[in-house]
């Protein structure tokens with residue numbers, strides 16, 4: 050039995066620095082909601098399986114060089130190509146859990162030291178995409194992130210970049226129009242964080258019909 054037979058699903062985004070535990074938490078969350086009888090789909094960006102996603106994957110693995118604007122727009126295009134199916138699922142009562150979204154998109158590009166992409170410029174291609182009903186920001190200090198294991202080999206996985214990304218994330222979540230952002234202390238244990246996440250998500254799923262139809266990012 051599902052609880053949302055006549056209502057729409059919720060769009061829940063999980064954001065944060067590398068090693069904040071986003072992917073593990075998204076998996077736990079999706080499983081728990083399914084066990085409770087909700088219909089759930091788990092999506093992650095970048096979605097490396099599409100033709101655009103393959104260009105992004107090559108870039109991240111250092112197999113190709115791309116202009117900063119160009120790769121930025123590919124990340125955004127990768128969300129736009131998924132937008133319709135997300136909208137359809139939500140309309141059909143399926144809640145969609147998204148691992149990284151527009152906030153990562155804007156913040157990582159603007160954090161690049163050698164580029165002159167402003168946060169404001171970087172946000173523009175996101176305007177009009179499905180707007181999350183809830184965004185969970187998994188907050189972790191750069192020191193704790195570093196304690197969790199060495200950096201990977203992909204582009205952006207270095208100290209300087211992660212510090213700038215953290216600062217920009219924090220400046221974004223303080224903007225007044227982003228009232229649907231919920232900051233989660235991701236420095237706690239996996240189990241504790243999972244509990245802290247579940248509560249606001251269930252609350253959000255209960256309230257989506259009061260919000261009305263899925264909104265668009267502005």
Ligand code: TMP
Nearest residue numbers: 094095124125149150153154157158205
């Ligand atoms: P992943 O580790 O979650 O697969 O993400 C790969 C990298 O891509 C990560 O460093 C964050 C970065 N990224 C962007 O630069 N722009 C985006 O729009 C997204 C979704 C991720």
Ligand code: MG
Nearest residue numbers: 067068201203
């Ligand atoms: Mg990564």
